[in-house]
Amino acid sequence: MVTLIESFLDGELIPAVILWGPKSHIFVIDGAHRLSALLSWVLNDYGDGPLSYQYFGGIIPEGQRALARKARNEVETRIGLFSHFTDQISNGREVTDPKVSARVGNFIRRGIQVQWIYGDADKAESSFFKINTQGSIHDPxxxxxxxxxxxxxxxxxxxxxxxxxxxxxxxxxxxxxxxxxxxxxxxxxxxxxxxxxxxxxxxxxxxxxxxxxxxxxxxxxxxxxxxxxxxxxxxxxxxxxxxxxxxxxxxxxxxxxxxxxIGNQSRSLGLHPFVYFYTSKGRHYPPLMMGMFSLVAEKLNNNDRDWFKIFATPKRRLIEEALIEHKTIITLLISATASKKRAEGGKRVIDYIVETVREGKSTITPDNIAAHLGLQSRLYSIQSKPGADFSDDAKSSAFLRDALRQALRRPLCEGYLDPTKSISYDHIIRKEDGGTGGDENCQATHPYCNSVKG
Structure with missing residues (x-):
């Protein structure tokens, strides 16, 4: 962004913007990033300004705000505010710095070259993909x-x-x-x-x-x-x-x-995100998330209600302990497969752990996990060598390890509960057995566990 604005002000070559617009709207076929960079400077809106706030309905993620602040600071340091240039022109002030003077001159005289595509929407679409898939790599x-x-x-x-x-x-x-x-x-x-x-x-x-x-x-x-x-x-x-x-x-x-x-509906398993969907270092791991998503979708499509019931028993604790204990080897093994097969790998691992715990026939070990995935040969070649300095991953891993020890476990299933995502309240002694509605007879639990308690 900053380099492009500098090129514009320094009189350097900027490729033409290619437009198409047969009616009331104008579509940018090529050059949208150039226009957006210049407009951001003109409007002083890098994704966190008044126009962005209105466009996104007031919902601007903190990550976007941080990037906007970084971009604004860099532009102001290397170029200056757009308003400074307009003030120089409107007030007729003489600029002593020759570089700034040249930029003000280019600012007054410079325009953006425009090329137009003539034809229907099909031609415009064809042109868009030809232009944006040649030369530079288009995001797949x-x-x-x-x-x-x-x-x-x-x-x-x-x-x-x-x-x-x-x-x-x-x-x-x-x-x-x-x-x-x-x-x-x-x-x-x-x-x-x-x-x-x-x-x-x-x-x-x-x-x-x-x-x-x-x-x-x-x-x-x-x-x-x-x-x-x-x-x-x-x-x-x-x-x-x-x-x-x-x-x-x-x-x-x-x-x-x-x-x-996730959620507070009665069917919600209330899965703890860190236990099921994150690496031991606190990085989100899509193959595990998609694997569990796929398993749940499959069981719902097959109306297999019995599959869910294990999560309302103390066996849930065994499932979650296996995931936590073997998380590193699980993610490394899945990552050793082709990218298109990783979601299926995540599904197979979770299904294997759930079924092994359900049947209680064998112990879950790295060797067994690797064998189930057909990756025994990869198991011994996978190594992790942390660096000498504490990275954000290492700091996150240390925090998560300690925080999980203090996380809530629920008495019905002995599984972890994230009360900010899913929570239900249960009578310790059932009402029909004389239990009261006082806080001494109330316990937090997963919504699904509460719904099948009976």
């Missing part, structure tokens, strides 16, 4: 969503990633459909991406879906959309969704599966 996640932008998984992912704020990709649907999409998307976003993560980690109150950086979150949401589809269709197999009905159906399935993992 972004390209995948753009090519399938009218399909339900893309609309759903884009609505959830910003909690239904920002650009409304669903604006062509009826007002009723729009409202329902926004309600469901905001709910799913809260469940998956709240609270924000700061490093080093100083709390075990971690989001189920990890940090909500747009590209990573979109990739995750597309994968989750494919997981909850009864046929596990990839986004490319969908048809365009002209009325939003398929988007609503997909969001409903996402919401249902998510609410079985």
């Amino acid at each position: 996640v972004e390209e995948r969503i753009l090519r399938n932008r009218r399909k339900a998984p893309a609309v759903a992912a884009r609505s959830v990633v910003r909690a239904a704020t920002g650009h409304q990709y669903w604006s062509k649907y009826s007002p009723e459909v729009q409202k329902t999409i926004e309600t469901k998307s905001a709910s799913i976003h809260r469940s998956l991406f709240s609270p924000e993560i700061n490093t080093p980690i100083k709390s075990i109150d971690l989001p189920v879906g990890g940090a909500a950086s747009v590209t990573d979150a979109l990739d995750l949401l597309i994968s989750l959309s494919e997981i909850v589809d009864p046929s596990s269709r990839p986004i490319e197999s969908y048809q365009d969704d002209p009325d939003g009905s398929e988007t609503l159906s997909l969001l409903s399935r996402l919401e249902k599966t998510t609410s079985n993992l």
